[in-house]
Each structure stands twice: as C-alpha cells, then as structure tokens.
Amino acid sequence: MNELAVQFDGVSKGYTHFSLENIHLELPTGSIMGFIGANGAGKSTTIRILMGLVHQDEGSVRVLGHTMPAEQAQAKLEIGFVSEDMRLYGPATLKWHMEFMRPIYPRWDQKYAEELARRFDLKPEQKIKGLSHGQRVKAALLLALARRPRLLVLDEPTTGLDPVARVEVLGELMAALADEERTILFSSHNTLDVEQISDQITFIDRGRIIDSDNKEAFLDRWRRLRLVLPPDVQVPRLPGVVEVGGSGRLPVLTTDRFEPAMVSVCNELGAAVQAVDTMTLEEIFVANVHSRRERLTA
Amino acid sequence: MHSDIVISQSDSRPMYLQIMEQVKQRVAVGEWAPGDEIPSIRQLAVALRVSVITIKRAYLELEREGVIVTQQGKGSIVAPNPELSPRLYDEEFSEHLEKVARLGELLGLTSEEIARRTKEAAKRLNEGRMKEAGATKEIV
Numbered sequence: 001m002n003e004l005a006v007q008f009d010g011v012s013k014g015y016t017h018f019s020l021e022n023i024h025l026e027l028p029t030g031s032i033m034g035f036i037g038a039n040g041a042g043k044s045t046t047i048r049i050l051m052g053l054v055h056q057d058e059g060s061v062r063v064l065g066h067t068m069p070a071e072q073a074q075a076k077l078e079i080g081f082v083s084e085d086m087r088l089y090g091p092a093t094l095k096w097h098m099e100f101m102r103p104i105y106p107r108w109d110q111k112y113a114e115e116l117a118r119r120f121d122l123k124p125e126q127k128i129k130g131l132s133h134g135q136r137v138k139a140a141l142l143l144a145l146a147r148r149p150r151l152l153v154l155d156e157p158t159t160g161l162d163p164v165a166r167v168e169v170l171g172e173l174m175a176a177l178a179d180e181e182r183t184i185l186f187s188s189h190n191t192l193d194v195e196q197i198s199d200q201i202t203f204i205d206r207g208r209i210i211d212s213d214n215k216e217a218f219l220d221r222w223r224r225l226r227l228v229l230p231p232d233v234q235v236p237r238l239p240g241v242v243e244v245g246g247s248g249r250l251p252v253l254t255t256d257r258f259e260p261a262m263v264s265v266c267n268e269l270g271a272a273v274q275a276v277d278t279m280t281l282e283e284i285f286v287a288n289v290h291s292r293r294e295r296l297t298a
Numbered sequence: 299m300h301s302d303i304v305i306s307q308s309d310s311r312p313m314y315l316q317i318m319e320q321v322k323q324r325v326a327v328g329e330w331a332p333g334d335e336i337p338s339i340r341q342l343a344v345a346l347r348v349s350v351i352t353i354k355r356a357y358l359e360l361e362r363e364g365v366i367v368t369q370q371g372k373g374s375i376v377a378p379n380p381e382l383s384p385r386l387y388d389e390e391f392s393e394h395l396e397k398v399a400r401l402g403e404l405l406g407l408t409s410e411e412i413a414r415r416t417k418e419a420a421k422r423l424n425e426g427r428m429k430e431a432g433a434t435k436e437i438v
C-alpha cells in the first residue's frame with residue numbers, strides 16, 4: 001500500500017507567458033490538502049498535470065501508484081475530478097448522466113448517488129440546462145462522489161456557491177473522508193474553507209510552491225507581535241520576520257517562525273510586547289505572497 | 299456517540315483549543331463519564347466538518363493533560379480519574395488580565411481603581427446568579 005496518494009517531484013511546465021517551476025508535492029493517503037493561490041498562480045495547471053490532461057516538460061508525477069501521464073487511463077478510473085469548466089450535457093437530465101456513468105465505473109454506488117441527490121436537493125429528472133450554477137456544481141460533485149473514487153480532485157469546488165450549498169459541499173467532502181483510504185485535493189481561493197477542513201496546506205504563487213505544511217504547524221508558526229518601543233530602543237531582530245508594519249514607536253512584526261521565547265527576548269531588549277496575535281490563513285497567505293514578491297523585486 | 303460540539307468561527311482562539319474546552323466541559327458536567335468511549339478522531343472530524351489533524355491535536359493535548367486516554371488502535375476513552383486542571387482557563391485568565399491592565403492604562407486608571415472595578419465585576423456576576431436562581435425558584 002502506497003502511503004502517498006499524490007507525489008510531484010521536480011515538475012516543470014513552460015508556456016509563453018507562464019511557467020510552473022520545480023513543483024514538489026506530497027499528499028498522504030487519507031488526508032485532505034487545500035491548494036491555495038491567487039488567480040493565475042498555477043493551481044489549475046498543476047491539477048491538469050496531476051490528471052494527465054497536460055504533460056509536464058520535466059519531473060515525475062505519481063498518482064495512486066500510477067506514473068502520469070503514461071498510466072493515466074488506469075489512474076482515472078480511481079480519481080473523481082470536478083472542475084469549474086467541466087461541462088455536463090445540457091439537454092440531458094441528471095438521471096441520464098447517472099445512467100451514463102454507471103457502466104463505466106465498477107464501483108459506482110447507485111444508492112449513494114440517490115441519497116446525495118436528496119441531500120443536495122437535486123431532482124434527477126431535471127435537465128442540466130435548467131440548473132443554477134450551484135446546482136450544477138453539486139450535480140458534478142454527486143457524479144464524482146458516487147463513483148467512490150480513492151482520490152477526489154476538485155478545482156475550486158466552492159466558488160460561486162451560496163453559504164448553504166457551501167456547507168453542504170464541505171460536509172460531503174468530510175463524509176467521504178470517513179473512509180481512511182480516501183484522499184482529497186482541492187484548490188480554492190476561499191481560505192476559510194481550506195482552513196476549516198484541510199490537513200495539509202500548500203500555497204502557490206507565480207508558478208512556484210511558496211509554502212507547504214500541515215495546517216496546525218502552519219497556524220502555529222505565524223504570529224503578529226505588537227510592540228511598544230521606548231524612544232531609544234531599536235526594533236529587535238527576530239527570526240523569520242517577513243514584515244514590519246505599524247509606526248516607529250509602535251511596530252508590528254509578522255513572523256513565520258514564532259516561538260513563545262520571543263516574547264521574553266523582546267522584553268529583555270526593552271521592547272514591551274503588547275500583544276501576540278494569531279493570524280487567519282487568509283492573513284498568512286497575503287503576508288507570505290507579499291514578502292515573497294518583495295524579495296523577488298528587491 | 300452523537301457529538302454536538304459547536305465550533306465558533308468568530309472565536310479567535312485556535313479550533314483545537316475550542317474543541318479541548320468543550321470536551322472538558324462535557325467531562326466536567328458528567329455527560330461523558332470516566333471510562334466512556336468518546337468519538338474517534340475521524341468520526342468527530344466528519345461530524346464537526348473540521349480537519350482530522352485539528353482533532354488529532356486536540357486529542358493529543360487532552361491526553362497530555364490527563365483528560366482522556368487513547369489506546370493504540372482502540373480509540374479514546376475518558377480517563378478513569380480525569381484531570382480537569384484549569385490550566386487552559388488559567389492561561390486565558392492571565393491573557394485577559396493583561397488586557398485589563400493595558401486598557402486601564404489607556405484610560406489613565408490607577409492600579410487601585412483597576413482592582414476596585416475588577417472586584418465590582420465579580421460582585422455583579424454573583425448578584426446576577428443569585429437573581430437567576432431566585433427567578434427559577436419562583437417558576438417552580
């Protein structure tokens with residue numbers, strides 16, 4: 001049994017105006033990875049390479065033990081893929097789509113498909129073209145989940161969904177993970193969704209992975225320190241500071257290597273620590289991208 | 299076991315701390331008795347729609363504090379003599395006290411005034427409780 005459901009090793013892909021460079025990714029079986037990046041950061045390209053839809057120029061990709069893109073036919077039988085631009089056939093009904101998928105995928109679970117239709121409030125007899133955006137996303141997700149795939153790959157699954165539908169979708173993703181052999185990778189620019197359900201978090205910007213870690217470690221090592229400096233005291237030099245904001249006497253330091261000992265170090269240096277703020281994933285992502293881009297242009 | 303732990307998105311504390319606190323409260327009020335089996339990490343993750351790694355961390359910390367016992371491959375139970383030491387509350391209390399001191403300074407209060415107002419707040423809380431208890435009696 002392979003412990004890694006997805007493994008990217010030194011993967012690159014060049015286009016005229018964009019390139020994906022030296023991507024390393026590891027996703028353990030049974031966990032869920034949130035893949036966060038701004039628009040155009042390379043999330044979809046990475047996912048297409050994972051699916052074998054785009055061939056990498058360099059590097060190796062293994063998915064569920066299969067080498068991609070060479071063994072994509074076998075791999076795809078075990079991957080459920082939902083993306084924004086995936087079109088269902090408009091004139092046909094959801095039921096027609098279910099009947100269509102059934103003979104192709106040996107593990108298709110008709111009972112589960114019907115149950116999902118009920119939970120998602122979808123009518124199997126309704127034609128796809130009459131569905132709202134949210135209903136289409138849920139229909140596509142239903143078709144992917146009912147195949148009981150070992151790996152679910154979702155490109156922006158919650159984008160454009162209303163709050164109720166988002167909670168339903170996140171709930172079904174977590175329910176799928178009740179089976180320890182199942183793995184999920186989903187991309188999003190909604191950091192709240194990622195923060196809530198992900199075990200692993202990966203940030204991508206301008207075609208490069210800028211950080212990847214388990215969520216708890218991620219949230220633990222980022223902190224904002226609010227200091228009060230007496231007139232003759234310098235801002236203390238602390239490890240991992242990516243940003244110094246605030247004003248001269250009231251600096252605010254953002255660090256990605258926080259240790260509780262930093263507070264006493266600051267106090268010893270004469271800088272009073274007013275507060276140590278935890279950061280949301282969104283704040284961490286923005287600080288990370290900014291500091292990375294500044295270093296590149298410096 | 300049905301778990302109706304409710305996570306607040308507007309609570310600025312990390313999610314694992316919220317989960318720890320609610321498990322402790324459940325043990326403290328006796329809903330989860332010593333020796334009772336508690337939901338597995340994965341079950342609770344699915345029920346709360348919160349990542350497995352977050353629940354794992356909460357359970358690890360609860361085990362370290364002596365509230366629960368996790369047996370390899372068998373799941374977790376409430377410890378026979380659960381240690382409900384208020385370390386977590388103590389830390390939170392200190393944090394709030396620091397905030398009180400800082401805000402007091404901003405308002406130009408002396409430390410005596412800050413102490414007096416803290417005492418008053420405790421007194422108000424107590425009086426509120428007495429009134430509530432009285433009201434319940436009247437209904438009965």
